[in-house]
Amino acid sequence: MIDVQSQKDQRGISIQKVGIKDLNWPIVVMDRENKTQTTIAKIIAAAELKGDIRGTHMSRFIEAIDELKVVGPKEIEKLLDRIKEKLNSEKAYIRFDFPYFINKRTPVTATLSPLKVDCYFEAEKDQKFDLKVGVIVPVHTLCPCSKEISEYGAHNQRAYVTIEVRMKKFMWIEELVEIAEASASCPLYSILKRPDEKWVTERAYQNPRFVEDLLREVVLKMKEDGRIKWYKVFVESIESIHNHNAFAYIEGEITK
Amino acid sequence: MIDVQSQKDQRGISIQKVGIKDLNWPIVVMDRENKTQTTIAKIIAAAELKGDIRGTHMSRFIEAIDELKVVGPKEIEKLLDRIKEKLNSEKAYIRFDFPYFINKRTPVTATLSPLKVDCYFEAEKDQKFDLKVGVIVPVHTLCPCSKEISEYGAHNQRAYVTIEVRMKKFMWIEELVEIAEASASCPLYSILKRPDEKWVTERAYQNPRFVEDLLREVVLKMKEDGRIKWYKVFVESIESIHNHNAFAYIEGEITK
Amino acid sequence: MIDVQSQKDQRGISIQKVGIKDLNWPIVVMDRENKTQTTIAKIIAAAELKGDIRGTHMSRFIEAIDELKVVGPKEIEKLLDRIKEKLNSEKAYIRFDFPYFINKRTPVTATLSPLKVDCYFEAEKDQKFDLKVGVIVPVHTLCPCSKEISEYGAHNQRAYVTIEVRMKKFMWIEELVEIAEASASCPLYSILKRPDEKWVTERAYQNPRFVEDLLREVVLKMKEDGRIKWYKVFVESIESIHNHNAFAYIEGEITK
Amino acid sequence: MIDVQSQKDQRGISIQKVGIKDLNWPIVVMDRENKTQTTIAKIIAAAELKGDIRGTHMSRFIEAIDELKVVGPKEIEKLLDRIKEKLNSEKAYIRFDFPYFINKRTPVTATLSPLKVDCYFEAEKDQKFDLKVGVIVPVHTLCPCSKEISEYGAHNQRAYVTIEVRMKKFMWIEELVEIAEASASCPLYSILKRPDEKWVTERAYQNPRFVEDLLREVVLKMKEDGRIKWYKVFVESIESIHNHNAFAYIEGEITK
Known part of the structure; x- marks a missing residue:
């Protein structure tokens, strides 16, 4: 043939x-x-x-x-x-590109449930092998401006933090997710009992974050970590007061 | 041929x-x-x-x-x-199915900007002509439970209200959109200056709505209107504290 | 609280x-x-x-x-x-709604590979339990008109057959998929070696199907099967000569 | 405030x-x-x-x-x-990113109808202004291998050609679309009467193209054109014999 x-x-x-x-x-x-x-x-x-x-x-x-x-x-x-x-x-x-589930306990009632995080591995090889690992982490952001200028309340929303890295040393997907969650106004959970809901509401209010803040916190944590040599961070928030999104994007190397 | x-x-x-x-x-x-x-x-x-x-x-x-x-x-x-x-x-x-733009003025600074609303017309005819008009309106919802149980703040998010109707008398797309917006915690705008942002933040906080509340308010307004003979309402909110959505659905006739 | x-x-x-x-x-x-x-x-x-x-x-x-x-x-x-x-x-x-993998052997070289089929279970219960099972099967269709009027060749394309049923007796997902595949111009495979590619090309050419033909073949096979009491069939083909799709839709009961 | x-x-x-x-x-x-x-x-x-x-x-x-x-x-x-x-x-x-309509006449009956092409403009400016124009053109591809090894027929499918360019001199969207269409097995039309359908079927059969062929033809035509200084071409075909797609990608400069 x-x-x-x-x-x-x-x-x-x-x-x-x-x-x-x-x-x-x-x-x-x-x-x-x-x-x-x-x-x-x-x-x-x-x-x-x-x-x-x-x-x-x-x-x-x-x-x-x-x-x-x-x-x-x-x-x-x-x-x-x-x-x-x-x-x-x-x-x-x-x-x-694949969904990955992480079992998380809620902050107050310690209820366990899986949270889906979209992840990806992207790699090339000619002579040299080059691997990038990405996670797209759903989080909560609360607007610092809205909080500051309003007598009560503050607009908040779901946001997605994409962290893509080239590593010097192995890191778990879970560790990248933790960096994203620790940088947001609050992490997300699949299940929240009422005491948990109170906790996440207050936590977010005490912890306002622009997409710019969230991105910068992620970058600071990655620099501290020591195992990352290159990164790309993309934060997109589903603005609750608009019908469009806000985003911030950065790409950089960690040389030291 | x-x-x-x-x-x-x-x-x-x-x-x-x-x-x-x-x-x-x-x-x-x-x-x-x-x-x-x-x-x-x-x-x-x-x-x-x-x-x-x-x-x-x-x-x-x-x-x-x-x-x-x-x-x-x-x-x-x-x-x-x-x-x-x-x-x-x-x-x-x-x-x-088509996007439709409505020019709206913001509540405080009266700034004008277009908001996109997805709409649809669905029709059939054998002997009888049957037409349904649908609008998918982006709005803001603030959770009554989160507000009530928390010392400060309340989770809120973007939500979409689908209203589909068979009419007895002609209604503008704009009128269906107004029903959805008036039933939500707050309407959305493409542009918001700071005094507007303060207004929408406080307005939503004073006006909490579950998806159930929002749906029921829409139904009440449609019943009052007098021009609708059949409706379907679907409310979906992009829950800001979860990685899944909440929704409510109803279908009914208005006979009187 | x-x-x-x-x-x-x-x-x-x-x-x-x-x-x-x-x-x-x-x-x-x-x-x-x-x-x-x-x-x-x-x-x-x-x-x-x-x-x-x-x-x-x-x-x-x-x-x-x-x-x-x-x-x-x-x-x-x-x-x-x-x-x-x-x-x-x-x-x-x-x-x-979930992806489901079926291992299939190619027609000539008998090479084994998994094919993804999107499936769904939809159920309700008040007093009575009502379950519908759906499969969305990717297949190949070759246009009978194009074949007939052309001196050589015939346009063909990927199509998706959705079969949704209420059963009288249990059927495997695999059996619904087989009904869809047997009704098309040719089934799809993830891997095809050259002798397989020759086979599927010729098989499709000998076996032309409009979306209407494919839908009717599915209905005939379901009626013969004896285990189905209600069905919905939706066939959509990604027309290769247009930038829009063709489709056919039917819903019915099997009473005998 | x-x-x-x-x-x-x-x-x-x-x-x-x-x-x-x-x-x-x-x-x-x-x-x-x-x-x-x-x-x-x-x-x-x-x-x-x-x-x-x-x-x-x-x-x-x-x-x-x-x-x-x-x-x-x-x-x-x-x-x-x-x-x-x-x-x-x-x-x-x-x-x-926007849809753009081009009115095209069919090859035999000269029937006029609009074809939707997705387009984009992407630009940056610091001191220097940099503009890229992209078109995503739906076309028809017929597989040369399938044609060669089969006694009759050949699998074919809809494919999308993305052409993205930086220009030295102004080009119309229509001109980029024409480059894509002339490189494919056959262009697409929204409406085709039977004599047109015969023509496109036979034209595609006489004109087989792998995604690799189509991409290379686009590159050759862009080099001849003289108005393009940089390009990216991405061809993706919705393989009709598989449930996955085939693609080819190239990026390059035209220096002469």
């Missing part, structure tokens, strides 16, 4: 990424409390394509993915090696 | 709706302040298909839509008549 | 559904091949609220959900009973 | 972008055939925030946007200047 993809291409245009997108696939990731957690990823996988070859063999990405064991840094690097080999390419790319 | 769609079908299964979906199309709708407003609709159009005919001629829906003038009740009925005729069908269906 | 939700309400408006929406939660469902499958659901849970009570205790839905074991018909009914009891309501509602 | 945003900030962290997101706003853009076109944008607007200031005055973005006239390169630069001035910032950012 003819291999059309392997035909010579005369156009001489190398393509940086060719591959598959929005492949849904069950995966197992590392979990600080329970060792592993089963979840479902949306996957993008790609390889570089040289300028003189017509096409990529898309099914080989899935064969490479099919051999995956527990998805952690080493396993991701091995996957990229497999893609490079199977696709005969010098550079491979992978991205996993 | 063979007309495959018009072939006889032996399976004898009438299909209630066959048509096109997610067609994007520029339309003009009626506007209380400015007579008309240009917007962009996502359209679903369908017709009933008899059990002995194989298929529908999909391009004819678009020809029927292409003749549309300003989209109001009469124009929608004419469109359904055209679909019935062109498709040789006894029943036709149409749905327009 | 005051219980604001339990206050008397003077407005006298009963609300059909009050509850929580878009709660993400890990669940275990029944799997024909492997007994059980771990997945992640998006959950809506609600209860009826009497006209003289102000609000619902939202956290109790989550307590009820937290006791869930393997999600099947009996377990869903028990969950609704718990909700009715905990919420002191006469009617409870639940909906689970 | 206290200006909390203008307070001194001790954390010393400059933020690259602070602003508003998902603001829906009616805009007017330039149209090659009709001079202007009214559409609805989703807007992101941001400014850089110095390390010693606590927050941004979000309402000023909207005041700056409110003065917009017909949105073209010069008007966008003026908007960024206004944002810099009103926000007292050294760098401003804006992004408009």
Whole structure:
């Protein structure tokens, strides 16, 4: 059977990424409390394509993915090696987007319930392996301006903090989530009994945060941590007094 | 050229709706302040298909839509008549989903800005013409429980009120939006200067609403109005203390 | 601490559904091949609220959900009973939307790979328990008209078949998926080696299907099956020659 | 009234972008055939925030946007200047995402109908003004491998070509769309009469394109054009034989 993809291409245009997108696939990731957690990823996988070859063999990405064991840094690097080999390419790319559940106890009644945090791993390898880990953490923000200028109350809302890092040393997803939660007006919980609701309401009121404040607190905590060498932070709040959102964005390196 | 769609079908299964979906199309709708407003609709159009005919001629829906003038009740009925005729069908269906802008003045500084409200028209005609008008209004809700049990503050959030009605007498989109806004803890604005922000913060605090309260206030106002014969109300609030939403739903007739 | 939700309400408006929406939660469902499958659901849970009570205790839905074991018909009914009891309501509602993976072998090389199918369970209970099971199956459709009128080729595309049923007797998710796949021009696979790709291309060309054809084939197969008492079928194809979709919709009972 | 945003900030962290997101706003853009076109944008607007200031005055973005006239390169630069001035910032950012309609005649019957193309303008200004224009063009792709290895037929599907450019000289949105359409197996149309459908079916069959082919054809045409200095091309096809997509991505400069 003819291999059309392997035909010579005369156009001489190398393509940086060719591959598959929005492949849904069950995966197992590392979990600080329970060792592993089963979840479902949306996957993008790609390889570089040289300028003189017509096409990529898309099914080989899935064969490479099919051999995956527990998805952690080493396993991701091995996957990229497999893609490079199977696709005969010098550079491979992978991205996993997946929901991750963290069991949290509420502040007063200590009721336990899982909170969903969307996470992602994004990695590339040519000679060097480069991995970024991202978490998108739902939190609560209360507006400092609204509190200050009003006689009572203050507008507040759900917000999402995206923290994306390159690490010097391994960190758990849970640790990145804790940085986001500790920087917000208050963390979120799936279940809140009335004494908990009183606590989170008052805690947020005592702890107002602009998106700018929240972002800066995250950056300070990451600098203190010592295990992060590069970061991107994106905070988006679903403003409760507008029909649009507020956001803040920063990207930087931690050199010391 | 063979007309495959018009072939006889032996399976004898009438299909209630066959048509096109997610067609994007520029339309003009009626506007209380400015007579008309240009917007962009996502359209679903369908017709009933008899059990002995194989298929529908999909391009004819678009020809029927292409003749549309300003989209109001009469124009929608004419469109359904055209679909019935062109498709040789006894029943036709149409749905327009579109963003609609309302210019609003803020409560203190009277600053003018447009607020986007998603709207829809959904209609059917066999012998009888049936039209439903829907608005999805962004508002602010402040939790009565959180306010009551906390020493200061109260969690609040953006919420969306969907009001869908069958009318006895014509009502403007703006009037349905006003019912939703008057029932909430506070309306939303695209722009708020500081004195406005103080006003909306305090107004919401003085005016707490569960999703249940908001829904009931909408129903009371609709009953008073006198022009509505059937309604569906769906309130969804983006709970600021949880990573899930709260909602309330009701459907009913107004007979008197 | 005051219980604001339990206050008397003077407005006298009963609300059909009050509850929580878009709660993400890990669940275990029944799997024909492997007994059980771990997945992640998006959950809506609600209860009826009497006209003289102000609000619902939202956290109790989550307590009820937290006791869930393997999600099947009996377990869903028990969950609704718990909700009715905990919420002191006469009617409870639940909906689970979740991805489900089915391992499939390709037609020629027999390569095994998982295919994601979105599924849902929707149930209500007052005195009577009512359960609907839905599957949204990705398939391939090839246009009979395009094939007939063209000298070579025929436009084809991915389509989604939603089958929703009330059952007289238990059916596996896999069986509903098989009905959808057998009714299409060709099933889909996550991985296809070249001999498989040849097979699916030719199979689809020999087996053209309008959305109307596909829908009718599904209905015929459901009628033959004998275990279904009510159905809703919705077919939507991502037309490859248009920037909008085609669809067909039917709802009916099987009385014999 | 206290200006909390203008307070001194001790954390010393400059933020690259602070602003508003998902603001829906009616805009007017330039149209090659009709001079202007009214559409609805989703807007992101941001400014850089110095390390010693606590927050941004979000309402000023909207005041700056409110003065917009017909949105073209010069008007966008003026908007960024206004944002810099009103926000007292050294760098401003804006992004408009909007649907744009192009009237197209079908190849055989010359039937006229509008096709929706999603477009965006993304711009920044510190000292230098930098503008990128993007179009997301729906097209048809037919698989060369499937055609070659099969006795009849070939799988095909809808695909989306994103072309994003920095220009040396002005180009119309319509011209970027034409580059995408000329590179695909066949363009799309909202309406197709049967002789047109025959034409597009056969045209696609004679003109097979991998995502890699389509991307390379776009790059060749952009290089020939002479008005583009930088580009990003992203092609994504909704594979009709899989439940995932295929994609190709390239970014590059045109120096000559």
